[in-house]
Amino acid sequence: xxxxxxxxxALSIQxxxxxxMNCSYKTSINNLQWYRxxxxxxxxxxxLIRSNEREKHSGRxxxxxxxxxxxxxxxxxxxxxxxxxxxxxxxxxxxxGYQKVTFGIGTKLQVIP
Amino acid sequence: DAGxxxxxxxxxxxxxxxxxxxxxxxxxxxxxxxxxxxxxxxPQFIFQYYEKEERGRGNFPDRFSARQFPxxxxxLNVNALLLGDSxxxxxxxxLHRATNEKLFFGSGTQLSxx
Numbered sequence: 315x316x317x318x319x320x321x322x323x324a325l326s327i328q329x330x331x332x333x334x335m336n337c338s339y340k341t342s343i344n345n346l347q348w349y350r351x352x353x354x355x356x357x358x359x360x361x362l363i364r365s366n367e368r369e370k371h372s373g374r375x376x377x378x379x380x381x382x383x384x385x386x387x388x389x390x391x392x393x394x395x396x397x398x399x400x401x402x403x404x405x406x407x408x409x410x411g412y413q414k415v416t417f418g419i420g421t422k423l424q425v426i427p
Numbered sequence: 428d429a430g431x432x433x434x435x436x437x438x439x440x441x442x443x444x445x446x447x448x449x450x451x452x453x454x455x456x457x458x459x460x461x462x463x464x465x466x467x468x469x470p471q472f473i474f475q476y477y478e479k480e481e482r483g484r485g486n487f488p489d490r491f492s493a494r495q496f497p498x499x500x501x502x503l504n505v506n507a508l509l510l511g512d513s514x515x516x517x518x519x520x521x522l523h524r525a526t527n528e529k530l531f532f533g534s535g536t537q538l539s540x541x
Contacts, residue, residue, distance in 0.1 A: 347529060347530075349530075349532075355515075355534045355535055356431070356517060356532035356533050356534040356535055357470070357517070357519075357530070357532040358532070359529040359530065359531070362529055402469050402470075409483070410483065412475045412477070412482035412483030413458070413460075413475060413483075413521070413528065414472065414475075414483060415460070415472065415530060416472065417462075417469035417470045417471075418469050419467075419468055419469045420468075420469050
């Protein structure tokens with residue numbers, strides 16, 4: 315089952331604009347991660363935010379986490395055509411001795427040059 | 428260093444057949460996880476192996492099985508293939524099986540069942 319739900323499911327913006335994607339999840343987590351996937355191939359890790367953190371930055375990426383609302387957002391500033399991809403949030407829990415990473419359904423981002 | 432490698436990249440099978448997918452983790456990584464990604468959806472967890480033992484299993488039927496070898500490479504086996512098994516199968520490795528570890532993904536095996 316999918317733990318997270320990204321919103322919107324698709325987003326189209328002009329190059330240079332900011333892109334914001336949201337993720338909601340259902341159960342308590344240890345941390346939350348964001349991944350990127352180009353053209354249905356392998357996923358690439360972008361950023362990890364721990365459950366006791368509220369905001370984290372990495373280059374043009376800014377992630378927030380609100381555990382009381384069970385939600386997270388990913389902001390990509392000054393978007394580029396190369397940012398066109400699908401973005402997934404993934405919740406991370408340690409369950410029964412294994413790392414249970416559960417992905418959302420993703421946001422498909424298109425950046426128009 | 429080489430990343431996570433998966434083989435084959437593409438595979439076409441017919442219903443009822445068996446398939447074996449292979450994964451080599453990043454050198455030094457002891458944990459391998461398998462995911463199924465149906466078109467338009469996020470990856471769904473199938474298995475996690477750590478130190479050659481199954482540590483976690485997702486909600487998949489017994490037709491799905493896996494194993495991890497002493498060199499930490501892994502195989503995913505699917506028996507009695509169904510049309511619904513058509514998907515991208517992703518392998519991910521990490522150093523351990525703890526939380527707070529990022530996953531490193533291979534490029535996947537695209538399986539088509541006809």
